Amino acid sequence: MENLLHIISNIFIVVGTFFILIGVIAIFKFKDFFSRILSTSKIDTVGAITILSGLAIRHGISWFSAKTILLMILILIINPLKSHTLLRYAVISGHKNKKAKGNKEVAK
Amino acid sequence: MTNQYIENLLFYFVVSPVIIAVILYLSGANRFTRIVALLAQSTLFYFTLQNFLYVSHTNNVISSPVGGYYGFMGIVLVADMLSSMFIMLTAFIFLIATFYSFSANHSPLFWLLKFLWQASLIGIFLSGDFFNIFVLTEIATIVVTVLIMYERKNRNMYDGMIYLVISTIIVNFFVFGVGYLYRMTGTLDISLVSERVRYLYTSDLILPYALIMTFVGLKCALMPMYSWLPKAHGSKGAPSSVSAILSGLHIKSGLYLFLRFSDVFQNGGIDGSQIFLVLGIITALAGVIFAVSQTDIKLMLAYSTIAQVGLILVGLSIGDIDGYNYVGGLFHIANHAIFKACLFLGAGIISHYYHTRESTQIRGVFFEMPAISIAMILALLGIIGTPLFNGSISKYFLMSGTGWDTNIILNIVNLGTIIICIKFSAIFFGKKPNIRKKPLDIMSHGVILLLGVMCFLMGILGIQTINFLFGYSVYVNIAGYTEKAIIFFVSLMAGYVIYKAFLTKEGPAMKWIRTSEMGFRGMCFSMVAFFAFILIAVGFYN
């Protein structure tokens, strides 16, 4: 039973790190700000939650896993708020995409 | 008084001003704040006097671990002869300042800051713990910054900013040095560290010594790191009682820390007295040159404070630890507190009455305010070191037994101080201004007169005061004293001639010295250069 738990938690952790790897690749693939924010925020949330659930499974029913579950709930609430506020203030402070800037030069 | 009762009293010397300050601040502005403040201040002075008498009579060191945790686990407050004298001096000068600013109804913020400043200074003089000195110096820095910027109308933000930023950067060096000391000796208590430092190699102690002495160097405004002092002491926004305490007392906490820390490192085998002798001489000379070129009376006094502090450092680091020079240095600390407080308070009243601080525009003070000008003339005679005044006694001991080269330099510094005082006393004579006479304020004028008379009294009863204050029994041989008197009168004549010949009109050189001032980056450079200089001097020549 012990090593079964370990195997499952190892799988979860590997999947989580794989998600975060995709997030890092996404940062370098997309050129402008908005698509980067879109990809990283989604993947960060998913990656963090899978790793944390992997840890929770490893420790079974204990105070440690209770704390990780509370942490997961907090991440679920705060991460969308973080990316939302970033996006909103970027738009308000007049951040334009790179492509749009290109047209402006042409217009000039 | 039983020892147990006195042991707890030490803690209340520091905490009672804090509680009084906050209560006064909370009670808001009403008629009683001044009276309560005066009563609290006089009881505090009474208890410091009692403590000083107890320590000087029974001649034992009171060390009271705060909280009763023995074995140096907590913080230990130490009151030996030197620190009780400093506490009494602090309480006395603050009592003088309370009398002085009694008539001007200040806001409760003023009383809050004044009592907190006194609490932190007494805390520094009493504390036997390195990190505690760091916390108390930070509190003193913030309180002084706010007090310098007290009057909203004519305060100059740049001076306050320079003072705060420079003092907080230099304190980082101090905390670094204390970190190394803690790592090597395992404890933070000064007496325990000075015991355990004996078992370490001297080469290990060089770096903490340099770090801590840079902090002490800035606190005593040594030569390269002096330009925060005229901004702080001569700042426009400061009420005059604040600059009097700053110049008379706040600079002494730096000297006190110098004494304490050089004792600690003396046990470890590092003797920095040669370095600080040279630095003291350079500071004294430069302070004199800068002071002569000033026209603003408060800046003139601020730069002369630098010169006097340099002189005191020379005294403390020439001879052996209990020699005549050491006693001269200590006595000059007390004298300097008295006459500088008197001069600054008088200058405050004069600049308030004439609405200007330019010495060229102020004339005829002697006819306008005879009481104050008599007191200030007594104080000026004290600084110069005229015979039968307190300055001459301390200078006599300072210069006793020094080689002929240091003697000449000290006489040149004395000549410089004479020229400064002549230039300063130009404001007393001349034609009577047509300004309407202000009502005589008994409190402040009386206090200044008291200080002036004290300068004279401490001169005549010099040997008794030294015995009372420091417990050293000293002897003045008449032949040496008369020789000093002759040299004094010669230099007085020479000073007058030099002043009349060169200094009445301001030449281009003088103007450049007056207006040249270090920027912020210059001060940071001077800090780093000072640190590197001490490292090299102690590291390679020890």
Place this chain on the structure above:
Amino acid sequence: MTTTIMSFWLFCNIFVLFQKKLLSMILWLFLSSIIASLGFLFLGSPDVAMAEATASAFVTIIFIVCFENFFGIKNLQNFIEEENSKTRENIFKKIILPAFVVLCTFALFMNFLPQAPQDTYLKNLYILRASTDVGGQNVVGAIYLGYRVYDTIFEALLLLIAVVAVVHLSHFDGVYKKDGKQSEVKNNAISLFTVRIVAPITVLFGIYLIANGAITAGGGFQGGLAVASFFICRFLIFDIYDIPIKKVNKLEDTIFVAVVIMASLMVFHGFFGEIPPNYLPIAQNIYLFIMNLLIGIKVACGFTILLYRYVAIERN
């Protein structure tokens, strides 16, 4: 493991140095102190990690709120700096000379590094005797509330003076304007909704830290800072400035007097001496709890006032 984190912290600090724009410099500073607080965890000090994390958050809020009008203009400072240092040869004075001076001092510093081994005299005493002398499981809490409570009094005093200094040194005199400047960016429903959920959790976390400061890591200061972050959410996100600042200021001063009286009564008259030994642990725990509570409330009030001054009055 710790050296990798610390080297990453070093790189963040190097990046702080070479930033042209002010905003990026402040954000790099924030990142470097967050990593430092993570490093403190690996150095075995959770208390300092918590204090450092909330401290760097507050300092960054203060910087961004106050220096807002310096970020927007195309690096106004560089424009001023260029205007003064037009000539190229002054590059020597600006970059090379300071670099040379600092490198020499660094070389001197490394040359005289002390090699003496670490002396753990006080460390052993504290670890052995802290929980019996002062009570409570957290030795760090026992030190700064029991052995060195003299330091803690002056630290609480320092916070009180900082508030007084900020009020006195600001351009506007002590008038407490009821409604500060509304932030020009209207806050929409999403952030209001989520902060309404998260804010109570931070307050709960703060009170938890204050409550068992003596048992687990945490204590008066960290808990107070966490509770203060709730009030700061009200200023920054909800734009509501309805907190009666004058009363909070008076509350802070009275609590400070209570702290000083409490400390001097309990510890300095050896009050613990008179308690019969079997009741001693309870009295010690009560004392630690009350001290933590008072310091926590005082720190929370202090920082609320500080942030109110910056956000409501200094911003425009």
Place this chain on the structure above:
Amino acid sequence: MNSIELISIIVFFLGLYGLLTNRNIVKTIVFASMMEVGIIMFWLSIGFTEGMVAPIVASMFEVDNYQVYISDPLPQALMITAIVIGISITAIKTIMFITLYRKFKTTDWDIAKIKSKEVSKEAIQKG
């Protein structure tokens, strides 16, 4: 002489270098607080060994050799004080800079020096 101490000394000197090179008052405040974090790191790196445990009684029992593997509680108690001092000093510097900026309209140390002298000269004539 462990690696953490070396890194904190380097950060301290980085802050010092920053102070010497820039003329912007705001950047001086940033570099001063950077120096303070460097010193806090130096204090906590005293006697550091890998895998240290916090000095809380509960976690002390798991460690066998309590001499080495429990971190020193004293620097931690002191550094909480140093952090709180760091915050309040930075807060006061910021307020002073804002008032200075409102009066002198500059963020440069040397221009502020020149302007402060002009203000004092006016005060003399007017006074």
